[in-house]
Amino acid sequence: MPLYVYFLPLLLIPLLYLLKHHREQRQAEQIRQRAIEDGLAEPASLHPVIDRNLCIGCKSCVYACPQQLGHNVLGIFHGKAELLEPANCIGHGACKKVCPEGAITLVFGTEKRGVDIPNVDDNFETNIEGLFIAGELGGMGLIRNAIEQGKSAMKAIAAKLPKKSGNPYQVIIVGAGPAGIAASLAAREKKLQYLTLDQESLGGTVFQYPRGKIVMTQPVELPLAGKMPFRETTKEQLLEFWQEIDQQHRIGVQYGEMVADITPLQPGFRVKTNKGEYESDAVLLAIGRRGTPRKLGVEGEDLPKVVYRLIDPEQYKGQKVLIVGGGDSALEAALAIADEEGSEVSLSYRSESFSRAKAKNRERIAEYAESGRITLYMKSNVKRITEAQVELEQDGKAIVIDNDAIIINAGGILPTGFLKKIGIEVETKYGTA
Numbered sequence: 001m002p003l004y005v006y007f008l009p010l011l012l013i014p015l016l017y018l019l020k021h022h023r024e025q026r027q028a029e030q031i032r033q034r035a036i037e038d039g040l041a042e043p044a045s046l047h048p049v050i051d052r053n054l055c056i057g058c059k060s061c062v063y064a065c066p067q068q069l070g071h072n073v074l075g076i077f078h079g080k081a082e083l084l085e086p087a088n089c090i091g092h093g094a095c096k097k098v099c100p101e102g103a104i105t106l107v108f109g110t111e112k113r114g115v116d117i118p119n120v121d122d123n124f125e126t127n128i129e130g131l132f133i134a135g136e137l138g139g140m141g142l143i144r145n146a147i148e149q150g151k152s153a154m155k156a157i158a159a160k161l162p163k164k165s166g167n168p169y170q171v172i173i174v175g176a177g178p179a180g181i182a183a184s185l186a187a188r189e190k191k192l193q194y195l196t197l198d199q200e201s202l203g204g205t206v207f208q209y210p211r212g213k214i215v216m217t218q219p220v221e222l223p224l225a226g227k228m229p230f231r232e233t234t235k236e237q238l239l240e241f242w243q244e245i246d247q248q249h250r251i252g253v254q255y256g257e258m259v260a261d262i263t264p265l266q267p268g269f270r271v272k273t274n275k276g277e278y279e280s281d282a283v284l285l286a287i288g289r290r291g292t293p294r295k296l297g298v299e300g301e302d303l304p305k306v307v308y309r310l311i312d313p314e315q316y317k318g319q320k321v322l323i324v325g326g327g328d329s330a331l332e333a334a335l336a337i338a339d340e341e342g343s344e345v346s347l348s349y350r351s352e353s354f355s356r357a358k359a360k361n362r363e364r365i366a367e368y369a370e371s372g373r374i375t376l377y378m379k380s381n382v383k384r385i386t387e388a389q390v391e392l393e394q395d396g397k398a399i400v401i402d403n404d405a406i407i408i409n410a411g412g413i414l415p416t417g418f419l420k421k422i423g424i425e426v427e428t429k430y431g432t433a
Contacts, residue, residue: 025078028072028082031085032084035085041087047089047107048074050080052080052103055081057079061104062075064095065092067088074095081103081104085359087356093106107429108429114430115429116427116429117427118424119424119426119427120133130268132157134150135177135287136177137285143218144219146182147182147220148182150180150284153183153284154190154284161192162281167281168280169280170194171194172283173194174198174284175286176198177203177204177205177206177287178206179286181202181246182223185223185245195278196251196252197253197273200255206235211236225248225249256274256275259271268282289412293309294411295308295408296324298382298385299384300385301385303387305404308409309407313333313337316340317341318340318343319405320344320401320402320403321346321404321406322347322405324407324408327354330357331362334347346375347377348380348382385406388403389401390406
């Protein structure tokens with residue numbers, strides 16, 4: 001038998017490898033280019049930056065990304081890991097943990113878009129000694145990460161509390177979302193004298209979600225309560241889980257209290273709310289980033305039919321509804337109301353693509369628009385609102401549509417002013433850690 005018969009398989013192996021590598025390279029290039037063309041090249045929040053000098057192209061980060069299923073958040077480009085679909089990144093951080101070479105840094109913002117982040121140290125303490133920040137306000141909006149931060153911050157607080165100060169409380173926790181719940185449970189576990197305040201209800205940002213919203217998280221251990229087992233659940237199931245914990249472990253949140261000011265004492269702090277004043281050795285801010293809803297500042301915005309968040313889609317059954325905004329809240333509101341019988345839903349957004357929204361929401365909006373269940377007005381702005389209509393401007397042309405209700409999901413005014421007022425240093429991050 002000729003010798004080449006034996007060597008042929010050996011020659012085919014590298015050839016097949018090169019063909020496979022070339023195909024993957026072309027796919028990565030196409031995915032990246034499509035993301036740029038669709039306006040999805042900007043990450044929405046915390047995201048990885050990969051040092052190509054350190055990356056060995058092992059794909060550990062690709063396999064670890066929880067968003068990778070059905071999407072191409074991370075991929076291998078020219079032998080190195082790279083964000084192919086930046087807008088699909090949810091800031092989970094699993095990629096950084098698994099990288100064997102330490103080639104990944106998690107950063108906030110980009111060169112084009114800055115993100116205001118309060119400065120905290122490794123123990124989540126701000127530049128003001130005794131004043132801590134955990135959770136969404138610090139840029140970590142994911143439920144599991146917020147819970148971990150709440151626990152870690154309370155551990156650090158407990159370690160540095162004075163033995164006796166004369167203040168009624170050892171720590172005041174502001175906010176009863178995931179970070180605040182975890183911190184409160186940790187404080188109770190450590191037998192601290194604590195007080196938890198919230199301006200609304202248990203659950204924080206989750207409480208503000210519309211009915212039936214799917215919530216993505218990961219299992220995580222809660223002090224006293226044990227494992228929170230969810231990976232994918234609904235707003236109602238998650239709130240019910242937390243309410244049961246509240247009843248079982250008596251977290252004792254004081255609701256309807258909005259913090260107006262925090263001033264230093266010697267020692268500790270005085271926390272002033274709309275209902276009273278409290279003194280404490282330490283303060284943990286576990287509030288959200290949304291702050292006050294951002295208004296459009298147009299004529300007619302003060303009409304009763306204008307609201308700033310969706311609570312129950314069913315109330316819009318049979319109505320002509322306009323949603324304003326391009327983030328997940330806006331898209332999810334439009335989708336939920338479009339499923340109600342007799343509703344007519346329009347969606348107005350100032351940009352040409354929904355780059356800030358999750359891929360799943362963008363895909364569903366495209367399907368609903370194609371089938372005529374939602375009317376899209378891209379690159380448009382609301383100019384005037386009347387009792388029965390709303391006027392939009394699109395490409396310099398006025399469009400008037402009949403309207404019964406408007407939901408404005410244009411984001412919120414971040415509590416940056418409040419943080420600076422009480423002396424916390426805030427840095428605008430442009431692609432930095």
